[in-house]
Amino acid sequence: MSPPKPPKPFPLPDPTRRRLLRAGAGALALPLLNACDGSSATPDTGTPPGPDTPDCVVPTQTGTRLPRGLHVSWTDDPATTRTLTWFTDGPDDPGTLVQYGPVEDGMSDCEIQAAAFPYGVAGATKATYGVDALTHSATLTALPADRPIRYRVGSETGGWSPTRVLRPAPQDRFSFIHFGDHAQHDASRAVTAATRARDPDFVWIAGDLSYANGDQPLWDSYFDMLEPLAAEIPVMTCPGNHENKDGGGAGYASRVTLPGNGLYYGFDYGNVHFCVSTGGSLLSDVSDTGELLTEIAELEQDLADAARRRANGEIDFIVFVQHYTIWTSCEGRDPFNFSLVLLEENILLRHGVDLLLVGHDHIYERSKPMGAGLPLDIGYVQITQGGGGQSLYELVDYDMAWSAFRTLRHGFTEYVVDGKTIRGTTYSVENEALELLPGGGVEIIDSFEIQARNGTAKAMPLKPARTLEELGREFDLQAVAEHTVRRNRLHDLFEDRTPNY
Ligand SMILES: [Fe+2]
Ligand SMILES: [Fe+2]
The missing domain is CATH 2.60.40.380 (Purple acid phosphatase-like, N-terminal)
Structure with missing residues (x-):
């Protein structure tokens, strides 16, 4: 040769x-x-x-x-x-x-x-x-x-x-897979193997990766599990509340290499701009409020830039990734932190985010295009894919006006970006009895399409980025930070008793 x-x-x-x-x-x-x-x-x-x-x-x-x-x-x-x-x-x-x-x-x-x-x-x-x-x-x-x-x-x-x-x-037509709350169970390994078998161009893990929960060697076994997938297919991540349990995110940050500061960042892939947030998941003390506010200001700027570039025809879609849901049908998980949810949703709607990828709630749920808890044609579609492997939660027993489909199954969601259309398909690695399918099999449990905004809708959300001072005139930013710290502490108290959460 x-x-x-x-x-x-x-x-x-x-x-x-x-x-x-x-x-x-x-x-x-x-x-x-x-x-x-x-x-x-x-x-x-x-x-x-x-x-x-x-x-x-x-x-x-x-x-x-x-x-x-x-x-x-x-x-x-x-x-x-x-x-x-x-x-x-x-x-x-x-x-x-x-x-x-x-x-x-x-x-x-x-x-x-x-x-x-x-x-x-x-x-x-x-x-x-x-x-x-x-x-x-x-x-x-x-x-x-x-x-x-x-x-x-x-x-x-x-x-x-x-x-x-x-x-x-490939930049013209490509696919990516999204799940969160991965852990290291049989379902986690099944999701990892089935994701590899789908052969996507890259993968998003939307927080709560290893569930090391302070036991640092569990990060080693986690990356051993991930390697057959991640050594050949890029894996991008955001931190979740469980990453906060390892030195306030230090365990996570020392093991992944990502753009910017590695915690929140933005980048384009093909005609899609991805904007990634911590969702406040690493905030442990109000003395660190500045970090959250700096992030919020940078996300606002990043999304305003992306919306302008979308209006100019440089990109077609804006996708926001974080661990926490904005709205949820998960039992007991109604927005824990309404002040941050309102601020984040205001930013998502202002700049016309098309798609929101989250985890945290160990369910699968797809929203209608929505805003403020109601269907909204020019709103965002939230995909909660918390079925990456950790134990599943429960759903509320009443309907949500914004919710299009919800179920409890371990699995992952695949997105094929083909010009001005994103085709989504959600696969489960289990049958309806929550038994792993034999031979690494998968079942399709949901499918959907998201179309790029037309000219009018693209122009509508085109608004300038607000400075922190300007955001502070619309929102009580100190309260946002204090409520976020309280949310995180309440999660920790609860999860100390139920570590699989
Ligand atoms: Fe989780
Ligand atoms: Fe979580």
Whole structure:
């Protein structure tokens, strides 16, 4: 087999096209070596080309600091970059390296595993919160948009991961899957495997990931469970109330690598803008009120920018992701924090958010387009997919005017973005008796479509971003913060008695 050709150089993303919230604040301070433009790449010169089959031998994994918990995310342009994060045990840093190259036409499975890598990139290392381990992360840039990439992470001294393959990230027609409240049960593993089998372009986990609840090694077993999915398909996340139980979010933040400050952020994928919020889930003390207010102001700005770009035809959809629901049919979960709900919903409606992806309530529920608890043609559709694996809750026994469909099943929701239409399909990994389907099977339990707003509706919500001072004239922001702290404490008190919540 001839040596792999270098991928064609691709231009770096236009920085005016997307805005990562608080870009640089807490973001990776990596020596981002651009391995594809030749300027600072570290090609493995002198390495012989990979062997041909049938003599090809997949290397065995050896080393004293083998990578584990490998997962892919984005911290920059989804079309041309990937960020890889993994862990090694012990305090000694074996190095943070990624070796990679294109999957060449005609490569056998063995050659994909065993062939030499033409490129390398170094990354950064930091302590993993609460365990004797290190978190490593590195970003691949200028990736070809039309060719899979094979890669491995690790180091010569510590050992290498198996070779994994990153598919191209299609921008015209693509799919993503959403669930929250994942945990580490049989249903969690079934949801993980079925999500992988659907082969989406990326995944959203809307908070309450590991349910470590202060037992930090449970994060290790969580990422072990996630790795078969997340080492090849980007997984983007937001924190939930259970992330607050690990050092106020420090356990989560030390294990994921995301845009901006890693807690709330925005980015475009194709014709969709995603805006991600903490929903106040990490606020533990009113002395930290400023953090929540800063986030609210930045979300307001991000959504105002997105609405303007949608009106200009640059994007078609705005999707908001957080852990907490705005409205719910979950028994005992009516908005716990009305002051934050009213403020958030005001911002969502003002800027015309199309779709709201949440978890927290361990139910599945799809709303009609809504606002203020009533159907509203130009409102947002909320998808509560809290069925990622943790124990299910109960539904109220009365109707909600805004609710279109609700049920109790573990599963996930897939969204196919095809031009100006998003087609949603919700799958369950269980039958109606809540028994796992055999052989990794799934059942469709809901389907829906969301159309891009027409010109009139797109223009209607086009309003400027408000400053915090202006928001403070419409809302009691101190009360918002105090009620959020109280909500979080009440959750903790309740969950200490029922840890699966
Ligand atoms: Fe949960
Ligand atoms: Fe939750």
